[in-house]
Amino acid sequence: MDEQGLLTRLPASIAGRVQSIRQAEGTVTLVIDATGLDAATREAFQTACRDILGEAEGVETVRVAMMADKARRRIIAIGSGKGGVGKSTLTANLAAALHKMGRKVGLVDADIYGPSQPMLMSTGGAKPQAKDEQLLPVISPLGIPMLSMGHLVEPGKALAWRGPMAGNAFGQLVDADWGDTEILLLDLPPGTGDVQLSMLQKHKPDGAIIVSTPQDLALIDAQRAANLFDSGKVPIIGLVENMAGYACPHCGEVSDPFGRGGVEAAAEGTGIPFLGRIPLALAIRAASDAGEPPAAGDAPEGEAFTAIARQLAEWLDTPQGAGA
Structure with a gap:
């Protein structure tokens, strides 16, 4: 043979x-x-x-x-068609879960106008240094290298930048000195604007995950994000349904204030893999506000994130994910 x-x-x-x-x-x-x-x-x-x-x-x-002496860094974009669907929370927890698995993962908060990763990863007071005209990532308490526009501007200060300025800022974050980082997660801003276009032109991701809540309007916007990645020939790894199911802390009854199953149905209709759903849980909100991604620990609320991260890790090990 x-x-x-x-x-x-x-x-x-x-x-x-x-x-x-x-x-x-x-x-x-x-x-x-x-x-x-x-x-x-x-x-x-x-x-x-x-x-x-x-x-x-x-x-x-x-x-x-x-x-393994030569790093092959792969870029994974986490996007959505609209804001407020939990994209940043998912990205932070995917980074935490992959890091826990032993993967060399880094995180870029590409939401130039509304960065939230410094809070989610407890790096709000950190300021990156520069070496040879490259930014050096800050290190989160979990040991994850990361960069965000929130590390470069004063907290609470509004950015009134035109599109090209936002695209250039995004490029500086991605082109930083990431050392031996092998997987770079991009927490994209909502929509399909200048940052996303700069990404496709100069820092094309190896794959993308799209996040949506179950309601019809969010799904329509998520489809726009999927179309953008398709137009750039970026493989869509799968869809995630967030805020699906709320368990009453008093009686335990589960309700669905935003609906349930819409993202999974959309995945079936388009042939895109469905990676799972994240519940609407007070514990996730509290941990996120405290800068402690649930997936970093052993609490039950981290299990849904870890399951999705495991599927991402498996995809990265396929020929398509490995760039073969």
Whole structure:
């Protein structure tokens, strides 16, 4: 069996990371990009390669080299068609969950006019330094590097910038010195304006997640965001339904003040994966206001975020997510 035939025997999550494969005299040698993989996953990949390829005809020995000395940074945009749907809260919790999984993740608050990540990540008083004309990210208490326009202007000060100025500011945040960061989450402003256009032109994401609440108006705006990513040939990883279900803290009865299932139905109608729903919960609001993303801990309110982050991590390990 030739090298290509051996490669097709491997799962997509592994095959997408194979940098080279060579077979000679019964020995198969693979070089696998281990960027972003924790120790347990690297060991599991090595074992899988040996077990699967070791069964191929003519293969006597399988050697696996895991290489991660060159970072391949991937950009994931989290967007919405309108404001107030919980996009920033989702982004902060995805960053916290990925960091907890051992991924080298960074966060850019690209909402130039209404930055909220400094509060959500407890970095409100931090000021980034600069080196060689590049900004150096601030580090959140969780250990996540991040940058926001909220770190560069006085708290509460309004920004009255024209579109090109906002686009340039966004570029400075993304082009910062992110070191060995491998996944950069972009918390986009609502809508489809200048920042989004600058993103598509100069910092095209590897994938996008769209957030919406269940009501029809929000779904219409979310479809506009999806159309923007489609026009830029950015893969849409999936849709998330936020504020879906409110459990009364007194009686426990669950109600749906904003409706339920609209985003999932929209996902089915468009063929876009549905990643899950986030409940409307007082605990999530309180933790967010305190700058403590629920996904960073073990509280029940963090589970929905972690489940979505896990799907994002799995997508990043596919050939499409890995840029293969």
